[in-house]
Amino acid sequence: MNKRISIAIDGPAAAGKSTVAKIVAEKLTYVYIDTGAMYRALTYKALQKGARLDSEAHLIDILNDTSIELQPGEKGQKVLLDGVEVTNDIRSSEVTNQVSYVAVHELVRKEMVKRQQEFAVDGGVVMDGRDIGTHVLPNAEVKVFLLASVEERAQRRHTENIQKGFPSDLEKLKEEIAARDKIDSEREVAPLKKADDAVEIDTTSLTIVDVVGKIMDLALERIG
Ligand SMILES: Nc1ncnc2c1ncn2[C@@H]1O[C@H](COP(=O)(O)OP(=O)(O)O)[C@@H](O)[C@H]1O
Numbered sequence: 696m697n698k699r700i701s702i703a704i705d706g707p708a709a710a711g712k713s714t715v716a717k718i719v720a721e722k723l724t725y726v727y728i729d730t731g732a733m734y735r736a737l738t739y740k741a742l743q744k745g746a747r748l749d750s751e752a753h754l755i756d757i758l759n760d761t762s763i764e765l766q767p768g769e770k771g772q773k774v775l776l777d778g779v780e781v782t783n784d785i786r787s788s789e790v791t792n793q794v795s796y797v798a799v800h801e802l803v804r805k806e807m808v809k810r811q812q813e814f815a816v817d818g819g820v821v822m823d824g825r826d827i828g829t830h831v832l833p834n835a836e837v838k839v840f841l842l843a844s845v846e847e848r849a850q851r852r853h854t855e856n857i858q859k860g861f862p863s864d865l866e867k868l869k870e871e872i873a874a875r876d877k878i879d880s881e882r883e884v885a886p887l888k889k890a891d892d893a894v895e896i897d898t899t900s901l902t903i904v905d906v907v908g909k910i911m912d913l914a915l916e917r918i919g
């Protein structure tokens with residue numbers, strides 16, 4: 696049997712990480728793990744409980760009492776929070792605009808990283824996030840850092856919102872994406888950063904098929 700490797704895909708908001716990670720995982724029959732969904736699920740629960748998002752102690756208490764499951768579903772990955780599906784709820788703009796404040800806390804990250812590493816223990820995973828190549832899977836055989844201009848990323852989310860029938864304001868999206876990138880890149884613990892050994896791919900003028908092709912080439916080289 697071929698070696699089952701780990702593939703880490705990091706990058707800023709709306710760079711295309713989850714889209715290509717999902718396709719690469721399908722092609723290789725690997726498990727896809729969306730780590731952003733885990734931070735989103737915790738944020739959703741904390742907001743429901745009226746928790747202060749600047750209170751690390753409160754958030755870690757909530758997380759220690761929370762189960763987050765990621766399951767393959769018909770339309771991509773399903774997210775279960777304490778056994779209840781929240782796949783769509785965690786994509787609300789309220790969660791999107793608050794999640795980076797939850798993700799700054801060291802103890803929260805430590806627990807999330809532990810859970811993520813457990814998912815990946817047997818290899819055969821494609822994991823996307825912000826700190827996968829640098830902290831979660833530092834020994835991943837393939838590390839990719841996806842980039843695109845903020846204008847392109849906002850336009851992609853805008854098109855996606857319109858296709859889904861959601862209200863969408865391109866200028867506001869641009870500001871929100873830039874604000875989230877800033878918090879994610881400037882936080883002290885495991886900031887968004889390209890791992891030294893990651894391959895950078897600027898997707899601004901690439902199609903999804905192009906990006907998947909480049910990652911598959913890297914993966915197949917390592918799988919042998
Ligand atoms: N290379 C690409 N070219 C055009 N659109 C893309 C590309 N990659 C992803 N997209 C689209 O951009 C949007 C954001 O992608 P997504 O995978 O959700 O980003 P991320 O996981 O990095 O936040 C989606 O609507 C997706 O279909």
Ligand SMILES: Nc1ccn([C@@H]2O[C@H](COP(=O)(O)OP(=O)(O)O)[C@@H](O)[C@H]2O)c(=O)n1
Binds near residue numbers: 730734
């Ligand atoms: N490994 C990760 C994944 C996400 N996150 C946080 O979770 C947020 C949401 O991640 P996401 O991947 O769902 O974001 P999108 O780019 O898909 O909108 C990010 O903006 C980060 O604040 C993180 O800190 N570390």
